[in-house]
Amino acid sequence: MTSSRAVTASGRESTDRGVVVDRAGLLDTLGVELDPDLLDLALTHRSWAYENGGVATNERLEFLGDAILGQAVTVMLYSTFPDLSEGDLAKRRASLVSAVALAEVARTVGIGVHLKLGKGEELTGGREKSSILADTTEALIGAVYLDQGGETATALVLRLLQPLLADPRRFGTAMDPKTSLQEIAAQRGLGLPVYELSEVGPDHSKVFTATVVLAGEAIASGEGTSKKQAEMAAALDACTVLLDRR
Numbered sequence: 001m002t003s004s005r006a007v008t009a010s011g012r013e014s015t016d017r018g019v020v021v022d023r024a025g026l027l028d029t030l031g032v033e034l035d036p037d038l039l040d041l042a043l044t045h046r047s048w049a050y051e052n053g054g055v056a057t058n059e060r061l062e063f064l065g066d067a068i069l070g071q072a073v074t075v076m077l078y079s080t081f082p083d084l085s086e087g088d089l090a091k092r093r094a095s096l097v098s099a100v101a102l103a104e105v106a107r108t109v110g111i112g113v114h115l116k117l118g119k120g121e122e123l124t125g126g127r128e129k130s131s132i133l134a135d136t137t138e139a140l141i142g143a144v145y146l147d148q149g150g151e152t153a154t155a156l157v158l159r160l161l162q163p164l165l166a167d168p169r170r171f172g173t174a175m176d177p178k179t180s181l182q183e184i185a186a187q188r189g190l191g192l193p194v195y196e197l198s199e200v201g202p203d204h205s206k207v208f209t210a211t212v213v214l215a216g217e218a219i220a221s222g223e224g225t226s227k228k229q230a231e232m233a234a235a236l237d238a239c240t241v242l243l244d245r246r
Contacts, residue, residue, distance in 0.1 A: 030160075099225070141156060191215055
């Protein structure tokens with residue numbers, strides 16, 4: 001079964017969802033030029049590929065983008081924070097390259113609407129899944145590296161992550177969101193957070209969802225490819241909810 005997608009000269013694309021997406025607009029937001037075929041590949045989730053004859057997916061680009069991302073962030077942190085220890089630098093890097101951070105970036109630039117997803121992922125909210133958004137962000141970085149080179153790809157990484165780097169909460173709450181949530185909850189007399197977990201997918205490709213419950217109220221949820229990742233994503237969102245309530 002194939003999915004119909006028509007691309008116009010303006011870079012706008014009509015999908016079988018009846019939605020017109022502006023890929024040229026996405027590239028403008030990212031501040032890069034990119035070969036259309038590479039862009040298409042970077043946005044192709046495996047669920048779409050499997051439903052359309054086993055075509056190529058964005059997973060190899062994701063692998064490449066992960067390496068470019070890690071190097072760019074490592075060099076940037078080393079240069080920006082000359083007084084930090086190796087341990088503190090590692091913690092900051094982990095915070096910036098996490099699935100939580102990359103999904104946040106993806107939502108900011110509007111990657112979700114451009115994803116090529118299979119019907120199953122479409123029906124289960126794949127366009128908002130943190131794991132898919134984070135992986136696609138890495139795939140786009142990998143595509144830019146192949147098409148435009150390392151300097152352009154590094155510049156893209158730094159532009160995308162700059163808002164997170166400038167957020168004073170990023171290296172506090174976001175570096176250890178579960179501990180931060182526990183402290184905030186204790187201060188407000190809400191008791192200990194409880195994490196309710198669920199999972200979907202085959203053993204080799206599970207996606208976990210964690211829901212944070214405080215004082216009997218489900219206040220936030222998060223996803224990840226491991227239970228720990230899902231709980232951290234949920235805890236970070238829960239911290240944001242509680243801080244906004246204050």
